[in-house]
Amino acid sequence: MKTAPTPPPKPQDLSAWIIRHPDHLRAEEEQQLDDLLSRCPQSATLRSHVGAFARMICDRTGADLPAWIRGVRADELPHLHAFSDGLERDMGAVVAGLTLPWSSxxxxxxxxxxxxxxxxxxxxxxxxxxxxxxxxx
The missing domain is CATH 1.10.287 (Helix Hairpins)
Structure with a gap:
């Protein structure tokens, strides 16, 4: 008798896996994410952009933001385009937030x-x- 295929993950699970640090994923989550990313190149691109932005936040490398925005604009990801447009409207404050050690x-x-x-x-x-x-x- 055939076993039923595993149901696809919920959209909120997928987004949580994409924004979470790869070291904090369980093995089964990583396997499901890799399977989904191999089927959808846009999701794989999204994950790389999200990871790069997270590294900018953690490493405080705000000077890399214009290059990140150019990379996002080169891809067909409209939601990230909207996000990058918002960042660009207040570029000075965003770069300061990503580089300076102070917080309000x-x-x-x-x-x-x-x-x-x-x-x-x-x-x-x-x-x-x-x-x-x-x-x-």
Whole structure:
């Protein structure tokens, strides 16, 4: 009796495998991904572009971004074209984010916390009480 073929992976599984570091894939995931990439050259190209962008982020090599964008534009991947268009619109900030060691993450966290406190108190209190909550929270 024949065994049923394995069902194809879900699209979210495929995207998770593509964006995950290759060293963090289980053997069966890697096998399924390699099988799918061998059938679809566009997916293989997508994986190489995503990997190159991830290396730029990890290695802080923002100077490579224009070459990466040129490589993306040379391929038939419209979603990556839209992503690269967005990066290009704010090229200076993106290159700075990919090269400089500083991050505005802690500041953004504090702003988010203050906005949450403000929403919790909407219409109930005055500015002095909000100030006290922000300082004590």
């Amino acid at each position: 993450g802690p500041v953004e966290g504090h702003v988010n916390r203050i906005k949450m406190l403000k929403r919790q108190m909407y219409g109930r209190a005055s500015l002095p009480l909000l100030r006290k909550r922000v300082l004590l929270a």
